[in-house]
Amino acid sequence: MAEALKGLKRTHMCGELRENHVGQNVVLMGWVQKRRDFGGLIFTDLRDRTGIVQVVFGEEINKEAFIKAQELRSEYVIAVIGEVVLREAPNPNLPTGMIEVKGKELRILSESETPPIYIKENLDASEAIRLKYRYLDLRRPDLQRNIIIRHKAAKVVRDFMDENGFLEIETPMLTKSTPEGARDYLVPSRNFPGKFYALPQSPQIFKQLLMVSGFDRYFQIVRCFRDEDLRANRQPEFTQIDIEMSFVDIDDVIDLNERLMKRLFKEILNIDIPTPFPRITYKEAMERYGSDKPDIRFGLELVDISDEVKNSNFKVFKDTVANGGTVRGINAKGCAEFSRKEIDKLEELVKTYGAKGLAWIALKEGEIKSPIAKFLSEEELNAIKNKMQAETGDLLLIVADKPKTVFAALGALRLELGRKLELIGPNNKEFKFLWVTEFPLLEYDEEEGRYVAMHHPFTSPMDEDIELLETNPEKVRAKAYDMVLNGEEIGGGSIRIHDTKLQERMFKALGLSMEKAYEKFGFLLEAFKFGPPPHGGLAFGFDRIVMFLTGTDNIKDVIAFPKNQNAACPLTNAPSEVDEKQLDELGITVIEKE
Template sequence: MMDTMQGLKRTKYCGEFTAEDIGREAVACGWVQRARDKGMLVFIDLRDRTGIVQLAFDDRTDAELRAKAQTVRSEFVLMAKGEVRRRESVNPDLPTGEVELYVSDLRILAKAQTPPFEITDKTNVKEELRLKYRYLDLRRSEMQHAILMRHKIVKAAHDYYDRNGFLEIETPSLIKSTPEGARDYLVPSRVHPGCFYALPQSPQQYKQLLMLSGYDRYMQIARCFRDEDLRADRQPEFTQIDLEMSFVDEEDVMTVNEGFMAHVFKEVLGVEIPTPFLRMPYDEAMERFGSDKPDTRFGMELCDLSDLLGGCEFKVFKGALEAGGSVRALNVKGAADHLSRKEIDKLVDFVKAYRAKGLAYTRLTADAETSSYEKFLTDAEKEAIRGRLGAEKGDVLLIVADGNNQTVFDSLGALRVELANRLGLIPEGKFNFLWVTDFPLFEYSEEEGRYVAKHHPFTHPAFEDLDKLESDPGACHARAYDMVLNGCEVGGGSIRINTPELQERMFEALGFSEESARAKFGYLIDAFKYGAPPHGGMAYGLDRLVMLMLGKSSIRDVMAFPKVQNASELMTQCPAEVDEKSLRELSIAVTAREEAE
């Protein structure tokens, strides 16, 4: 039979013991990090979420109590009472390393099997095993630090927005399915056979309706769900810091949220973030960095060579320009000794993942020059390219040409970041914020054969583009803004449409019939008829913000129970089949699908 806590209460967390406690009686509890049995001396490192304190037993300890301590193993759950005393051998690497608890009462509250991996921060265990036993992985101080930081960021958000007049209001988790973006997660209704709720991709429409309802400033720590493919910074369920404001323009929303970032970085990390943030139009971001979320911590900007090659006979460049595309390049300064021909061949495969057909290069080493394309150019064209790129000995010039400008931007933008990571060009501990503004309102979807909203269909068009909504939708810009941190979109938002007439025009531009628009969004259009104030807002990806603030490479490292690449959870083995009775109650029939050969 295990011991109980009866008669004892914890008086101090393990990581809180200091020299000021010497001579005092204390009670601590937690898990055994490790135990060291030296015969008449027994030492146990006791761990909780705050840190570690050493429990000590010696030749003056009651023999029965010392024998009990000798039975303790890693991950046993203990409660210990004793006197705090100074350690004979101080451990300077441990915050509690000056003291130890000399134990007079030891309770073994639970025993533990040998865990499948050691509960330490420096672990080489595969992530799959850590996620299968996530409850053990969460005992590691590295994970506990991340979860604590997440808590502090949420608290800072509550404090800041409350101080600035925002009300926290919950919105529904079972909503109407109105897919226009990522796929919805659907929830069958038992009482309405054949009908489904959707889990919210965001609280977008509800928070707009709250503005119409007169609540003026809203915020929420909102759970959101999107059935989309996973990446390092994306999960099927995630958390947003969501907000909306009435009687505002872009400047008002950006100013309030620059203040939030300055507040949260100061409170959580002790880092001063200067405001206002740099602002960059979308077109400039794409031209300079090949990305609408540029990492400005390093240079290596894209360079447009198209105007230099108007009469070029090299078919790769000529074909791209004749198709209406472009020829653009990166100069990787001083990289010739780091990027061998073999490494450059690997980079060709890298850009092909972004639909580029290839990667032209010139490598200028100290004793030789090699190029995959210069022999096809005139001397004037070759020198013009080198001159514009500022090429010098030691540099590597990398060029992508394509008839689709987006392919050029995507491939070179991704290559720029990949090379910066490989070559160590990104400074550590630096936080570069900027706003990307003036986004296109629409983008053309080849798959759907129509324009789709770049952000969502409730974004207000730029005033100067209102007359182009039907005639030239591809030329329309949005009153939208994204907050970018170190090359990641950490939050985004827009000024919203607030009149039924403009919202109906927007749906028409997106290819919705009047009947389809009313079926999906009729309640919103009708609501606008009762007086909606000008309003706008934004939402932060909380998981992504925590990841960036902690310098992690994946949001899985800052979430308690994340999913893996195929959207399953290894610990509970979900999703899983349900029994026939449950399916019948929900009026659902499952059609078996044969696996493709």
Template sequence: MHRTHTCGELRLADLGKTVTLSGWVQKSRDLGGMTFIDVRDRYGITQLTFNTDDDESLRSQARELGREYVIKVTGTVIERSSKNNKIPTGEIEIKVTSLAILNESKLPPFTIEDETDGGDDIRMKYRYLDIRRNPVKNSLIFRHKVTQEVRNYLSALDFCEVETPYLIKSTPEGARDFIVPSRMSPGQFYALPQSPQTFKQLLMVGGLDKYFQIVKCFRDEDLRADRQPEFTQIDCEMSFVEQEDILTIFEGMTRHLLKTIHGIELDQFPRMTFDEAMRTYGNDKPDIRFGMKFGELNEVAQHKDFAVFNTAELVVGIAVPAAANYTRKQIDELVDWVKRPQVGASGMVYAKYEAEGAIKSSVDKFYDQEDLSQWAAITGAQVGDLILVLSGPANKTRAQLSALRMELGNRLGLRKSNEFAPLWVVDFPLLEWDEDSERFHAMHHPFTSPKLEDMALLDTDPGKVRANAYDLVLNGNEIGGGSIRIHDRDMQALMFKHLGFTPEQAQDQFGFLMNAFQFGAPPHGGLAFGLDRLTAILGGQETIRDFIAFPKNNSGRDVMIDAPATIEKAQLDELNISLLRTQQ
């Protein structure tokens, strides 16, 4: 038997017991006649004691142990004379009677401590060592808990978990596919799924009216802190439902997670249209834990001789709470921040609301106190606030001010990780114009149903057609999104037409789905949560990497196993990949 107890289990109630523990050497301390070893496993740390008076050879063996050696010890539980209230086992220790080294260890390239000296790159390369650290280990255990609660909630509502294929057909919509060459069909390729979208719709045609799957998805796209080339979705679909049914079910699931995991009970989630979100916060996933709503200033800022504002499509500002005391140096730093290429603003105007009726601005030459008071009223500024104003093309300016608002939220400590502010964003546009291809693309995907009252606009003004689509936002992050689907063949064909598909292209790419719609497809809709992002936010973090056991780096590489990598010429020959063969 390698262990009778774990390293985080023993307490004063276990005094006098003979126990066997196994784990890794965390650290050792040699104090003259005594040697102490901390042994660690997934469950915690227990102190071991070796006394010269009892067994000098045993103590000599203990003194030779290095960090991360794997050991097995047997001994008696005794009370610690110098207790450690920082760990659950801190009132006891093990007086060791036998010690076995199960495996030696090289000196790790970084310390296996909560606060480590290892940088991101080295910890990614030795991820299996990083997992021994509490922050990573606990994040993975937390992810397991979230996943289990999701399964429990959905199973209790009669959802059926069904696996869908990983080797599918490439489609032209959405992000780039990862492709897989077929050995048995030379010159043909599978694609890895970006989502199980069409398969879950086919399950609805098949009569499985409540489906879910916790599923890997793949997108060959540029990476950020909250993106990976392979990621996990909580994928769900329901039949005989309308939008309200889906919002109710999955708002309930989010409430269940917040209550079960954090003990937080929330009222009904607020709702906001896409247009309102863009107008008020400059993006479709606003963080509503704090204010600084946008105030559009065109009417009160474009009547003077300030050409910067007069020629702008949009003049818009925010009121930064209690920031009127910012120095010129601090404001100049913010101006430099919005001018960075990542934000792209050409400049920024400010006004300090210093006292009632006294507002000092960087454009006092053009605007009097009455003008500035109107700025304050529109942005909601109070005495002591700082008004910041950007101007330019409407869409770009909103995006720039949104970035500034989020940056200030971080700097002012307004984005608290232990506060949770969910929000439904609804009534998305069905289509969005792409400047590069000069055509409309589906904002979500081509299977999203348009609102029936907007159908007439498809031919005359397609950009104004609203979709039966919805996103669930939590703390400024989209954690889930979905829609009511098209379930009629003719409407789906019409949608493909407006997306630029010829009838032949639509049949070639999606004929299997359109054919299925001819056999009694029910009304259906669904939603998918990003499990990695949801878990990170519930865990109080913005980045997802520590909640994934073996993540890729920002270049999409797995530096631990060194992938992607070249493959042997013989494999390329079998796959009929001549281009790569000539490059090698």
């Protein structure tokens, strides 16, 4: 039968005890990690969120406590009164390993059945079972550390923002659906049958309205929602550090957020992040790395050899350049000895990104090995080698296609080579930040048959490109910027349009009539009639930042109660059916799909 606390108060956490506590009487409470019975002595590892301490019960210490300790099993919840003493056999692998607690009194506060998962670090169990019993999974020390770091990171952010004059202001969770971007989560309204709220994909419009309201420095650590198919490290509900500032330009926003990251990594990891971060344009990022979120911890940059092969007898290269495409490659240094099987695997990879194939040239000692060498003159081969800075032992990997396909294929190939050659991975602990700037304002959507905003419809074009909005919209660059860390976009933002006439031109470029624009964003456009300040901001993916701070590569490891890959919760079985009465109140009929 479980006992009550009966006024007993915890004096210390398990993981706090050290040699300076020797001689003190303490009251500890927590979970039994394991029990070891040596006849006259019972050793128990007691765990709470701060760590583990060894408690010893013995007939000579206290007979009643010793007898009760014989009942203990893993995950029982207990309270112990005892004296801190030095251990006869210290454990140098445990922070509390120099001491132990002599148990003078034991109370069993609750018993536990055998858990369906082990409560231990680096548990090798299926994700399904871990999420179903998440409350047990969260007892594991490594996950508890992640959640504690998340808490500390949020506090650092709040302290930093407060010191820099920002106000944390909450924005609505029930708002208007403005389908630009991902699919909204919709919430039916009982008071307005047939009408729906949407859960916010971000507080974008409200934070701009706060600028109009005169709160010139706003931030919020806020939940956001997107009903989209989940790729790796995506969740249907996620957390942003949302920031907006008035009377600023790009450099002001960038400076503030570099200082925020510097502070965060210093206080959480005691790492000095050098600032300012390097900046490259979107165009340069794509041409050098094949990605708008490049991992700059290693080289293997893309090289354009279109000019060198445009007149070659290799038809694929010649025709690609003639039709406005591009021929680019990566010099995989020292990889000439890759087997044909390894190269075939790399070819399969680039094909998944739309490339028709992968040409290769292996520069071996005294010979060139390549299926395309016979189509290239000695002069062309030398020109390729010179352009790609190749030498004996290198493997040149080349893709020819439309620029978009070449960048996607070689960008993915570059990352695969980085992993294969161990240039990135668990052993590379460095943090490489950079900014990617001057994104295209618009991109053409083949399905929609119109231009869509690459970021969102309120992003300001570069001043010198505004006149291209009507004539060459694809050439208009945005005052947009993404912060990238080790190949992951962790934040992005822009300077916003605050001029009504320019906003109208933007909507027109997006194929939105003013009537449609007012239907979607009328409350913002109305507000802009009343003196909006110049403003800009940025939103960080807080979950992704915490992933870096904790060293995990799985976003679920930094969220207390995440969803699975189907956006379902195995713990609560959400989403679930609801009563007919609830549906009737909302005026909703569920039609089963065939």
